[in-house]
Every structure is written in C-alpha cells, then in structure tokens.
Amino acid sequence: MRVAIIIVLLATAAFAQNQSAVVPSACGPKDTDVDVKLDKSQHIISQPEAGKARVYFIQDIGKISCIGTCVKTKIGLDGTWVGANKHNSYFSVSVEPGERHLCATPGPMTAFAHFTAEAGKTYYFRTRAFSGDAQWLFDFDPIDSDQAKYLIASFPLSVSHVDQ
Numbered sequence: 065m066r067v068a069i070i071i072v073l074l075a076t077a078a079f080a081q082n083q084s085a086v087v088p089s090a091c092g093p094k095d096t097d098v099d100v101k102l103d104k105s106q107h108i109i110s111q112p113e114a115g116k117a118r119v120y121f122i123q124d125i126g127k128i129s130c131i132g133t134c135v136k137t138k139i140g141l142d143g144t145w146v147g148a149n150k151h152n153s154y155f156s157v158s159v160e161p162g163e164r165h166l167c168a169t170p171g172p173m174t175a176f177a178h179f180t181a182e183a184g185k186t187y188y189f190r191t192r193a194f195s196g197d198a199q200w201l202f203d204f205d206p207i208d209s210d211q212a213k214y215l216i217a218s219f220p221l222s223v224s225h226v227d228q
Contacts, residue, residue: 090167090176091138092145092226098138099225100150106221109186109213113158117181120156121168122190122207122215123149123222137191140167145226149191153222154215168204175204188212 112118121139134151142165147155159181166177168191179187188209194201 089143090165090178091140091169091174092143092167096138096145097227098136098145098148099227100136100148100153101223102151102153102220103223104220107217107219108221109216110156112184112186115183116158116160117183118156118186119159119164119181120154120186120188120212120216121147121149122154122188122212122219123152124190124192124215124219125152126192135170135193137168137170139191140169141165147222147224147226149222149224152215152219154219155222155224166204168202170202173200173202175202177204177206179206190215 110118123137125135136148136150138145138148141157146157149155161181161183163180164178166189168175170193177189188207190205190207192203
C-alpha cells in the first residue's frame with residue numbers, strides 16, 4: 065500500500081512539473097497586466113511582412129450585454145504577452161517562421177495551442193467562453209479563414225499595451 069501511495073505522489077509531482085513547464089514557455093509572466101482599448105473604426109486584414117507570418121487572435125463572446133467590463137483575454141506567444149482582447153475584438157502580430165506556442169487566459173482558466181508558422185502565411189485563432197449553471201469552459205482554437213475574416217469585419221480592433 066505504501067508503494068502505491070509513493071507512486072501516486074511521484075506521478076502527481078511529475079505531472080505538476082510538466083504542467084508548470086508548459087505555462088511559462090507559452091504565456092508571459094503571471095503578474096503582467098494588459099491595458100486594452102477598442103478601435104471601432106478598424107477592420108483591417110494585413111498581409112504578412114516579408115519573410116514572416118501574420119497571426120490573428122479573435123475573441124468571440126457572441127451576443128452579450130456587458131455590465132462594466134467584459135472578459136479580457138491575454139494572449140501569450142512563446143513566453144511573452146503580445147496583447148489582449150476584450151468583448152468581441154481582434155488583433156494581430158507578425159511572427160518569425162517556426163514552431164510557435166500560444167497561450168490564452170481570461171484569468172481563471174488557461175488554454176494552449178501551437179502551430180508551425182510559415183513565411184507569407186496568415187493564421188487565425190479564436191477564443192470563446194461558454195458558461196452554464198455550474199460549469200465554465202474556455203476554448204482557444206484555430207479557425208477557418210472565411211469565418212475569421214467575417215468576424216474581423218464585424219469586430220473592433222483591440223489596441224493593447226502590455227505592462228511588463
């Protein structure tokens with residue numbers, strides 16, 4: 065019985081180490097704040113810079129009335145916070161080709177994704193939160209370019225400042 069308990073404790077410790085190693089490699093520092101303003105006049109899809117890829121991050125919370133502040137979602141790329149969205153909004157960043165690790169967090173939950181960026185290509189990722197009586201789910205997934213272009217045309221540009 066003691067052997068079984070020791071194995072469970074060691075497995076739990078190993079899982080915790082693996083989990084904590086993923087978070088810093090994708091997200092930015094835990095206590096970093098991101099200030100977000102929305103520019104409702106911007107609905108632009110930019111082409112990738114020469115030799116780079118462009119990545120769009122879209123927050124889609126659907127039709128909802130926000131009293132006060134809506135959910136703000138910070139986006140991390142390879143260990144650095146690159147911006148945030150609030151309400152229904154989007155922003156984009158330019159990235160070097162290669163494997164990229166992404167993180168999205170509205171605070172209580174964190175979701176991860178990764179992809180291999182190719183020069184000249186554009187990638188689209190969407191965050192969505194779903195809630196029910198006793199459950200809250202948070203998704204961070206790549207989406208179809210047609211769906212992304214529709215959302216970008218409908219949503220304001222998120223202009224954020226990362227306090228690092």
